[in-house]
Ligand code: HEM
């Protein structure tokens with residue numbers, strides 16, 4: 001196979017193109033943190049902070065209530081019984097509230113679960129703060145055991161008037177087999 | 186480089202091919218073969234949908250068929266077909282002796298059969314072939330996927346590597362090997378569209394590689410990119426996929442635009458109207474294609490501002506696309522038109538692709554898309570753009586350049602007949618799908634409600650006709666190669682312009698060893 005050596009200029013073009021390829025491969029992965037950061041900044045996608053909220057003001061808006069609804073879901077194949085102890089709370093913005101969720105493990109073996117929260121409407125996510133939440137950690141239950149899991153939250157005093165109702169959904173995932181799935185924190 | 190040696194003999198000529206014409210030929214035959222494989226899957230789908238109820242295949246296998254049909258057609262048929270065309274034509278159009286990187290060119294091609302073999306072999310694995318659709322959304326393609334998914338992922342990696350190397354080669358050729366006097370703004374439109382497509386490929390394919398790598402890690406290494414239980418998000422998959430996926434649809438259509446921008450002037454006997462506006466329109470389509478991806482995701486719960494942005498940005502693409510369509514029409518306007526087979530296919534492309542563009546605009550309207558998405562209306566939309574856009578123009582290209590490639594003329598009567606069979610078959614297949622889609626028939630379903638029966642039967646009959654038209658095309662091509670009328674004429678077409686038409690027919694093994702001068 002006789003072959004002409006690539007021209008000088010060709011050998012110059014190629015490195016640029018290869019850099020572009022590598023950069024775009026990196027960009028694909030950059031989309032992962034970018035997605036989280038953007039959702040966070042915009043307070044969209046119903047993603048809620050998974051770290052405890054530190055209150056920085058004591059203002060309580062006592063002449064206004066926001067209806068907070070709680071929903072529980074089991075992810076595909078998750079056998080636990082999982083439900084909110086109260087389906088809704090009328091909350092004054094700025095005031096702390098406690099509520100809890102019930103979980104029991106009806107199977108014959110110990111299991112580990114992870115609850116993943118989501119807020120509807122998505123743009124309300126940044127006004128709903130969790131001070132304590134069972135979703136910050138994984139939950140372990142022995143066979144046949146049950147548990148009440150606590151949630152302490154506050155609705156931001158700055159919440160716009162247009163938001164009357166916030167729905168908080170927890171989806172419970174079975175992470176027993178999946179040792180590699182570290183706790184969310 | 187030795188000036189006067191011909192191709193090597195036997196199988197070695199192909200295994201070790203470095204000549205752009207040989208490699209182009211292999212690409213073209215390979216993609217044609219894949220077109221029949223993908224077409225066979227489509228026939229299975231349409232046979233099952235001939236009547237409501239489950240008749241021929243079980244739903245799981247049906248889903249494997251739709252998945253593999255899409256993958257094979259997009260990655261095995263359409264993309265390699267246009268890369269083959271680029272290999273054959275770009276050096277001849279810009280007066281270069283060959284592609285800039287002939288050995289890499291060989292590798293790009295030979296990776297394809299490897300990848301496709303991997304992909305097809307998944308049918309014989311436990312759990313069967315991937316059945317999660319050509320868009321392979323997580324978690325269907327991760328948590329709930331068959332074990333063969335790992336092979337699918339490797340196949341996509343290899344296909345991506347092949348495309349990227351092919352694009353680097355094409356760009357290196359266009360940037361460095363143009364004949365003296367061939368300035369950028371004198372390049373044929375086909376070369377321009379490929380230059381821009383190559384950039385799109387280089388920018389988009391690595392993102393696809395990233396997406397499948399994340400899948401691989403989620404499946405085997407316990408990461409949670411797309412799994413909510415571990416802090417990931419399945420919606421993220423859709424963002425990464427469509428960041429690749431929307432540019433991908435323009436990767437498919439831009440070279441097709443290039444082809445008809447060559448053919449329409451020839452048979453109008455007029456230069457292309459608005460050449461520079463064509464170049465700028467193509468470039469702006471390419472740029473816009475990177476910032477509209479979430480129009481595939483209107484129903485994922487995007488905030489209102491996102492819906493509005495992606496809606497308006499998507500509609501914006503209609504402007505440069507419209508510029509192109511008007512330019513083609515203006516080229517024909519007042520021209521001395523004749524309608525040989527390449528022209529028939531090109532005019533049909535303009536007309537039918539525009540219909541696909543219009544349905545695209547309907548889908549781009551976010552509130553309307555809530556009703557239409559995941560329906561057969563979407564299927565009709567993208568077949569009008571991809572089949573009538575890409576496959577029709579590819580057929581036009583084959584008829585147009587076949588005399589140059591083989592030195593023989595195809596039979597015009599047969600070719601025109603083939604066009605009309607394909608035209609009727611195509612429209613009979615996909616036009617009714619608009620109606621069933623609007624009436625609520627979901628896509629990717631092996632069974633459907635009774636009221637859709639008549640239109641589906643029409644669709645199936647149309648698809649068999651369209652499938653027959655492709656076998657007929659194969660016959661015409663083989664007949665031309667074996668016993669077509671000799672066509673030693675350099676120009677073949679009276680109105681043709683461009684360097685490739687200054688060469689002998691069939692084009693000699695080595696061309697432009699001394700570059701021509703372009704005035
Ligand atoms: C004016 C130009 C176009 C517009 C405005 C447009 C718009 C859209 C929209 C909004 C969708 C999403 C529909 C849904 O899933 O609900 C869509 C889907 C699609 N379009 Fe287009 N499109 C255009 C051109 C094209 C072209 C040129 C191609 C390919 C050559 C193409 C291929 C596709 C494909 C394959 C899908 C379906 C993807 C899937 O499997 O979900 N489109 N288009």
Ligand SMILES: [Cu+2]
Pocket residue numbers: 430431434477478480481
């Ligand atoms: Cu798109």
